[in-house]
Amino acid sequence: MTTTTQNVPGKTMAKSKTGIIKYLDEYSLILIFLALFALLSFSVEYFFSLDNMIGLALSVSQIGMVACTMMFCLASRDFDLSIGSTVAFAGVLCAMVINQTGSIVTGVAVSLLAGAAIGFINGVVIAKLRVNALITTLATMEMVRGMAFIASGGQAVGVSNTAFFTIGNTMILGIPSPVWITIVCFVVFGIMLNKTVYGRNTLAVGGNPSASRLAGVSVERTRIYIFLIQGAIAALAGIILASRITSGQPNSAQGFELNVISACVLGGVSLMGGRATISGVIVGVLIMGTVQNAMNLLNIDAFYQYLVRGGILLTAVLIDQLKQREEND
Amino acid sequence: MMSNMPSGGAGRRRSRSTSVSYLEFKQIGKVFPGVRALSDISFQVDSGRVHGLLGENGAGKSTLMKILGGEYRPEEGELIIDGQVRSFGRSREAIDAGIAIIHQELQYVPDLSVMENLLLGHLPSRFGFVSKRAALKQVGAQLQQLGVDIAPDALLKDLSIGQRQMVEICKAIFRDARIIALDEPTSSLSHQESEILFRLVRELKAKGKVLIYISHRLEEVFALCDSATVFRDGCKVADYPRLADITREELVTRMVGREIKDVFGYQPRTQGETRLEVEGMSGRKLSEAASFSVRGGEIVGFFGLVGAGRSELMQLVYGADRRDAGEVRIDGRPLKGRGIRDSIESGLVFCPEDRKENGIIGCLSVSENINISCRRHYRQGYFFVNDSSEARTAEGYIKLLRIKTPGRQQKIRYLSGGNQQKVILSRWLAEQDLRVLIIDEPTRGIDVGAKNEIYSVLFEMAAKGVAIVMVSSELPEVLGVSDRVVVMCQGRITGELRRGEANEQNVLSLALPAGKTADRAAA
Numbered sequence: 001m002t003t004t005t006q007n008v009p010g011k012t013m014a015k016s017k018t019g020i021i022k023y024l025d026e027y028s029l030i031l032i033f034l035a036l037f038a039l040l041s042f043s044v045e046y047f048f049s050l051d052n053m054i055g056l057a058l059s060v061s062q063i064g065m066v067a068c069t070m071m072f073c074l075a076s077r078d079f080d081l082s083i084g085s086t087v088a089f090a091g092v093l094c095a096m097v098i099n100q101t102g103s104i105v106t107g108v109a110v111s112l113l114a115g116a117a118i119g120f121i122n123g124v125v126i127a128k129l130r131v132n133a134l135i136t137t138l139a140t141m142e143m144v145r146g147m148a149f150i151a152s153g154g155q156a157v158g159v160s161n162t163a164f165f166t167i168g169n170t171m172i173l174g175i176p177s178p179v180w181i182t183i184v185c186f187v188v189f190g191i192m193l194n195k196t197v198y199g200r201n202t203l204a205v206g207g208n209p210s211a212s213r214l215a216g217v218s219v220e221r222t223r224i225y226i227f228l229i230q231g232a233i234a235a236l237a238g239i240i241l242a243s244r245i246t247s248g249q250p251n252s253a254q255g256f257e258l259n260v261i262s263a264c265v266l267g268g269v270s271l272m273g274g275r276a277t278i279s280g281v282i283v284g285v286l287i288m289g290t291v292q293n294a295m296n297l298l299n300i301d302a303f304y305q306y307l308v309r310g311g312i313l314l315t316a317v318l319i320d321q322l323k324q325r326e327e328n329d
Numbered sequence: 330m331m332s333n334m335p336s337g338g339a340g341r342r343r344s345r346s347t348s349v350s351y352l353e354f355k356q357i358g359k360v361f362p363g364v365r366a367l368s369d370i371s372f373q374v375d376s377g378r379v380h381g382l383l384g385e386n387g388a389g390k391s392t393l394m395k396i397l398g399g400e401y402r403p404e405e406g407e408l409i410i411d412g413q414v415r416s417f418g419r420s421r422e423a424i425d426a427g428i429a430i431i432h433q434e435l436q437y438v439p440d441l442s443v444m445e446n447l448l449l450g451h452l453p454s455r456f457g458f459v460s461k462r463a464a465l466k467q468v469g470a471q472l473q474q475l476g477v478d479i480a481p482d483a484l485l486k487d488l489s490i491g492q493r494q495m496v497e498i499c500k501a502i503f504r505d506a507r508i509i510a511l512d513e514p515t516s517s518l519s520h521q522e523s524e525i526l527f528r529l530v531r532e533l534k535a536k537g538k539v540l541i542y543i544s545h546r547l548e549e550v551f552a553l554c555d556s557a558t559v560f561r562d563g564c565k566v567a568d569y570p571r572l573a574d575i576t577r578e579e580l581v582t583r584m585v586g587r588e589i590k591d592v593f594g595y596q597p598r599t600q601g602e603t604r605l606e607v608e609g610m611s612g613r614k615l616s617e618a619a620s621f622s623v624r625g626g627e628i629v630g631f632f633g634l635v636g637a638g639r640s641e642l643m644q645l646v647y648g649a650d651r652r653d654a655g656e657v658r659i660d661g662r663p664l665k666g667r668g669i670r671d672s673i674e675s676g677l678v679f680c681p682e683d684r685k686e687n688g689i690i691g692c693l694s695v696s697e698n699i700n701i702s703c704r705r706h707y708r709q710g711y712f713f714v715n716d717s718s719e720a721r722t723a724e725g726y727i728k729l730l731r732i733k734t735p736g737r738q739q740k741i742r743y744l745s746g747g748n749q750q751k752v753i754l755s756r757w758l759a760e761q762d763l764r765v766l767i768i769d770e771p772t773r774g775i776d777v778g779a780k781n782e783i784y785s786v787l788f789e790m791a792a793k794g795v796a797i798v799m800v801s802s803e804l805p806e807v808l809g810v811s812d813r814v815v816v817m818c819q820g821r822i823t824g825e826l827r828r829g830e831a832n833e834q835n836v837l838s839l840a841l842p843a844g845k846t847a848d849r850a851a852a
Binding site for chain 2: 195196197198200203204207208210211212213214215216217218274275
């Protein structure tokens, strides 16, 4: 017995103990990002300037916020396609409520609640009624987008109360407010993932739902919370977007969900659940933003940008697959 | 293929006169990595005979059938069919040689009709088009001739399991198979369906086919089979060329008759008050409401054949499945609710049978796997986990149960089965108020040395007053570890025996389905 049982951990120990290689492997993503960043800094004019850096951060701020909650969603083996629609709907709703009541606080609160409600419905249908997450959120994606169009009559809803624009357009210490909010999200959700029972349960549920259930984890409740929080944060992103563009636009944030999922997957979040790190997600978001930014600076045709983005995503997933295979052997 | 199909009459006469059997297994041996599944299996079956294969779960019957069916290739010995040594690399070759194996898990296409399933691969066609009407007519006539009352155009998914089994047997007949093996054919059949099956078996026998019949139901074996071979632990222990000569008792003794050495380290313990009481538990998979109780410090073994409903009962008790009725009390108090959380909070915990699917969370660390449930005792401010307490708990149990791992951060999937089981036991030992442990197949897939370590953990827990329910399919384990044995059969509790009065014979005879088939044997 002793020989056989010692064998298994011993073998893997030997494998994982190859010093520098392992170190490189673990931080490969960050290294790739740094290399990319350095390369672009030297080769692309205006890339490494304060203004451009702030612009870059601002451009990924909405993706960054929602990527935090999408990380939880993917880590629990789920999926959410409805967030793009939620962003648009929350923006429209916020603008309309502010115009009606004149109160910014009411508008923001109603939007956040509506986002949470959409997430809650997603969560209940997926966790309690056991409908496939892809189908459920595909359906709510359509429905919520429809609600945004119906509510606004298909037109952008301008906000008359200009105080609302300060939410997304204030500079604090030289950095725009949406970037600050995104940083706060990274910190809060990073702590949630690593230090709270909720975060640990999320990874356990994604790793093996039935074992988690038998170990006493409330799998259904955890999944519902994940979607609920996701909906609320998507609404927050929608409010900030509306504030930045001074109106609620029902056709905004199309394809947003795919950008968010791409960023997470680039950041090493496993679609099979159970594996996610906040540092990975931050790097994933930054890679997305950096590539986009550099392509804009280089004046690359928008049509070709699609190709580049898709190619990067596919490459990242393939590298990840190879790493996984190695680990499983 | 043609050479294997002489006319039935000629084949029979020749084998009778020269006493060469149609099918012969000669010193067959099969080794899987680390496990010997079969060794030195030899027996013969004549044409026009039904040969029974008997033995406990895992005795090697199914492995031998897989060798016959071309799924496995034996390392040792020869398979001789009609005087020729045969070796099948694929199941297709075995089918072409006239062998049909009807497994417990049937193989059919649910969305196709009976006719299409029967003629799959041989559909009659004209100019490349299937002539459906002709095929239906042909199949209908053949089914009628066999006395099987199934519409040829019915879809397989709309048939009962018994009817599907019938279709599977008809497939073998249509293919004109010479050797037909049936693995537990009646386990899901109704009484009438079984009768039709028996008639078909007898007709096939009269046609000079070679039949192999595997069943736990001794009555059926006595009623149908001419000869039998008894398996135990991959070896042949007895061969009965004439089954009529022996009694049921003798057969049962042969099936299990192995000495139980006290390798389990059992020592008598003092038992306390009744800790766990289960009353009137009923659910989908149970045929009768189940009630039992366990005292503190007592280990109760639940034995039964596969599908007896033991695991299902325990899932109901734990709250993992929805109960139709029934109550669970711990130390006289009913559980607060019906969910898993309520059970755990009352000190009732459960280690599932399938460790990989339902026990471990493979991609997480040993520490995470230990702390997943008990961390609620030392979280801070409701939400936050207490890293240092969790590390202390993990390190403590790694040392206490001698879990072999490079560290608590190692992913659990890299550990051996025995060490994974110890991690899951640690998970529950770490519960502050553990009162009842239900453990399903505690040592499945675990090597011998680690088994004893698991037993000693169970004994230590019992000595501390925990009530333990151990579900197991291994009879020696049940007899060697338990203070009391509860036996289940076909979804109900059939008996209860104390240590000392429980032995292999009486436990197994409670576990074997009886009664229902007895009248048939008499007929």
